Amino acid sequence: MVQKNKISDSTLVRDYIQGKEAALGVLIKRHQQRLYSFIYSKIQDRDITEDVFQDTFIKVIKTLKKGNYNEEGKFLPWVMRIGHNLVIDHFRKSNRMPTFKNTDEFDIFSVIGDGNLNAEKKLIQEQIYNDIREVVNELPEEQKEVLVMRMYKDMSFKEISENTGVSINTALGRMRYALINMRKLIEKHNIILVN
């Protein structure tokens, strides 16, 4: 159900930049579950998720207070992007490679690390990730854009639609074709995506 009289993110951001501190609490509470769940889905550790969530909003606060924010109307994708970058920073700092779930319902987009992997497994995983990266890079630009926003930035199709300037149906179609094309490319290149 659409909530009436809900203050938009852009209004809250403007209010906050103008000194209304209460607006920040509304923004955090409005988006906390989305951001926190996204970070946890990648990191799988409550304490680290808490830290990354906090660091994300510290960056948000500093950017807004400096007057450097210029993405009016796209607050959530911007916050999610900061969170996504901090998740990557975390994995870089901890020097852990992304892993691959070896199940029937494996998740090729998982970036959960495993510090106990041996050298051979690490090499295989690096190869898998290189293969995926190459497959994604072979997609047509508009399909790649939608796939990256959906799978790596956890954006809804409504947000993707707003950010790319196409209808939700078009975004859905591009995602569908991206997955179909990825499967074709995987078959064409005889890529094996299990460890």
Added chain:
Amino acid sequence: MMQIYSKKPSEIQMKPKENTVQFLINFSKSLTFVKTKSEDFIELNLN
């Protein structure tokens, strides 16, 4: 058909601790940026 991914991250419903949110609100209240003549920012934390 092969399922290429299992569960969307957004399906996991979790929230930060209340004291994390409160910390951010307090942090924001205590933080001020002052712009210098050379267009640099000085960060002041008045906690």
